[in-house]
Amino acid sequence: xxxxxxxxxxxxxxxxxxxxxxxxxxxxxxxxxxxxxxxxxxxxxxxxxxxxxxxxxxxxxxxxxxxxxxxxxxxxxxxxxxxxxxxxxxxxxxxxxxxxxxxxxxx
Amino acid sequence: xxxxxxxxxxxxxxxxxxxxxxxxxxxxxxxxxxxxxxxxxxxxxxxxxxxxxxxxxxxxxxxxxxxxxxxxxxxxxxxxxxxxxxxxxxxxxxxxxxxxxxxxxxxxxxxxxxxxxxxxxxxxxxxxxxxxxxxxxxxxxxxxxxxxxxxxxxxxxxxxxxxxxxxxxxxxxxxxxxxxxxxxxxxxxxxxxxxxxxxxxxxxxxxxxxxxxxxxxxxxxxxxxxxxxxxxxxxxxxxxxxxxxxxxxxxxxxxxxxxxxxxxxxxxxxxxxxxxxxxxxxxxxxxxxxxxxxxxxxxxxxxxxxxxxxxxxxxxxxxxxxxxxxxxxxxxxxxxxxxxxxxxxxxxxxxxxxxxxxxxxxxxxxxxxxxxxxxxxxxxxxxxxxxxxxxxxxxxxxxxxxxxxxxxxxxxxxxxxxxxxxxxxxxxxxxxxxxxxxxxxxxxxxxxxxxxxxxxxxxxxxxx
Numbered sequence: 001x002x003x004x005x006x007x008x009x010x011x012x013x014x015x016x017x018x019x020x021x022x023x024x025x026x027x028x029x030x031x032x033x034x035x036x037x038x039x040x041x042x043x044x045x046x047x048x049x050x051x052x053x054x055x056x057x058x059x060x061x062x063x064x065x066x067x068x069x070x071x072x073x074x075x076x077x078x079x080x081x082x083x084x085x086x087x088x089x090x091x092x093x094x095x096x097x098x099x100x101x102x103x104x105x106x107x
Numbered sequence: 108x109x110x111x112x113x114x115x116x117x118x119x120x121x122x123x124x125x126x127x128x129x130x131x132x133x134x135x136x137x138x139x140x141x142x143x144x145x146x147x148x149x150x151x152x153x154x155x156x157x158x159x160x161x162x163x164x165x166x167x168x169x170x171x172x173x174x175x176x177x178x179x180x181x182x183x184x185x186x187x188x189x190x191x192x193x194x195x196x197x198x199x200x201x202x203x204x205x206x207x208x209x210x211x212x213x214x215x216x217x218x219x220x221x222x223x224x225x226x227x228x229x230x231x232x233x234x235x236x237x238x239x240x241x242x243x244x245x246x247x248x249x250x251x252x253x254x255x256x257x258x259x260x261x262x263x264x265x266x267x268x269x270x271x272x273x274x275x276x277x278x279x280x281x282x283x284x285x286x287x288x289x290x291x292x293x294x295x296x297x298x299x300x301x302x303x304x305x306x307x308x309x310x311x312x313x314x315x316x317x318x319x320x321x322x323x324x325x326x327x328x329x330x331x332x333x334x335x336x337x338x339x340x341x342x343x344x345x346x347x348x349x350x351x352x353x354x355x356x357x358x359x360x361x362x363x364x365x366x367x368x369x370x371x372x373x374x375x376x377x378x379x380x381x382x383x384x385x386x387x388x389x390x391x392x393x394x395x396x397x398x399x400x401x402x403x404x405x406x407x408x409x410x411x412x413x414x415x416x417x418x419x420x421x422x423x424x425x426x427x428x429x430x431x432x433x434x435x436x437x438x439x440x441x442x443x444x445x446x447x448x449x450x451x452x453x454x455x456x457x458x459x460x461x462x463x464x465x466x467x468x469x470x471x472x473x474x475x476x477x478x479x480x481x482x483x484x485x486x487x488x489x490x491x492x493x494x495x496x497x498x499x500x501x502x503x504x505x506x507x508x509x510x511x512x513x514x515x516x517x518x519x520x521x522x523x524x525x526x527x528x529x530x531x532x533x534x535x536x537x538x539x540x541x542x543x544x545x546x547x548x549x550x551x552x553x554x555x556x557x558x559x560x561x562x563x564x565x566x567x568x569x570x571x
């Protein structure tokens with residue numbers, strides 16, 4: 001049987017990989033993919049721990065995780081599509097309309 | 108399932124049924140008027156709030172939800188807050204004809220998420236609650252996509268909420284790895300693998316910290332406050348944040364006391380960073396909604412001062428502060444909603460110039476809310492700060508309390524700057540505000556509540 005530490009290491013690497021994708025890539029779709037990789041790292045952790053403790057909580061957690069994050073990403077994808085439709089961009093750097101305004105003088 | 112379980116679940120069932128009923132009314136063959144939809148939504152919220160009175164507290168449902176006095180108080184408060192937001196939305200002109208079945212049912216489902224989150228006894232339940240709370244908000248931020256910046260706000264919030272959810276989940280999975288359970292009461296009793304559990308709670312803290320917009324995780328908050336329609340900003344600034352905060356209080360101060368000690372330096376740093384940076388960023392801000400976003404970051408810092416105290420006084424202080432913080436922000440954003448222009452919110456401080464003189468009731472309400480945020484007696488904001496900082500001193504964190512008091516003094520500058528503009532003798536040329544009777548009643552009620560809770564703090568403290 002594979003020891004727990006091995007699967008936990010792989011899962012942690014997967015999580016960090018997803019984090020790196022989010023921090024390094026600028027396209028909205030890639031960021032959503034990075035999120036998905038992070039969620040998969042979590043799912044692997046939960047499954048491996050479930051095997052180790054020999055109880056079903058880890059698998060239940062994974063099923064809930066998949067359902068809920070799929071719902072979340074569906075809504076996020078609609079927003080990305082709206083951004084493409086209205087703003088003609090899928091780059092996160094182009095979304096700069098909302099920013100601080102400190103130019104005005106003292107009242 | 109016992110009948111006691113069913114009674115405990117009644118408020119949640121009321122919210123689910125409410126959301127579904129409103130959706131069903133939307134596809135009814137005969138057109139249903141907006142007014143009836145609004146009334147139905149508020150009726151279900153009222154039903155849910157009444158149902159909490161029959162709770163046999165404290166009661167635990169299948170190790171998933173716990174219905175005690177804390178969840179009763181905040182469930183009722185969230186129902187009240189959502190009703191306020193529905194009334195504000197129906198009088199809000201920029202989305203006048205769009206407060207229909209989708210909008211109202213999303214609001215009710217979001218409230219369901221809040222109530223589940225604060226009552227959760229299990230980390231998986233908490234995650235599901237957090238997501239039910241968050242996902243409807245993506246859509247509500249981007250309501251009317253053609254509005255300036257609406258999509259941008261929605262996309263930013265969706266990405267960062269996903270990011271926060273990933274951290275929360277990883278924390279949950281690691282907690283499960285360390286102890287083989289995600290039930291909070293069992294986790295609280297486990298003493299082996301304490302390091303791994305501390306790491307996992309840190310990750311959960313990061314996930315919740317995104318929701319609370321604490322300082323290293325605050326990037327989204329000002330953008331979302333600016334982009335969302337004013338009633339939705341009110342939701343973000345008040346009850347949505349408080350839900351995450353109450354979960355954190357339950358997690359750190361009531362369930363995982365031994366972990367709290369390991370996390371103390373982290374809580375300390377988050378408190379100081381949020382207070383100082385929040386206030387400094389707010390200082391020269393010209394956009395009122397963004398300014399309030401930074402001010403609420405600073406307020407979260409003050410609440411973390413109370414959490415750092417960790418004793419029962421600190422817990423009560425944090426709960427009281429959370430409640431009054433939500434009330435003050437609801438009041439402030441209710442006034443901003445009332446002052447909206449025909450097609451969009453007033454954003455720049457200049458656009459509010461002189462309005463306090465023209466509309467005395469709203470002006471006084473804004474004055475009370477802002478002075479409460481600043482912490483002037485006899486408002487609730489003063490008592491909240493007093494007991495929060497008092498708890499920190501009692502627990503021996505004198506330096507933290509001193510930093511907090513200095514920050515409170517700094518914050519006066521920008522709160523008074525807003526009031527200065529509001530009561531200027533010159534008036535903005537953008538014209539007067541049009542607001543409904545409902546909005547006015549809400550504003551007056553919240554203002555009176557802020558003063559009443561300030562004079563009689565035991566009304567809240569006695570309920571915990």
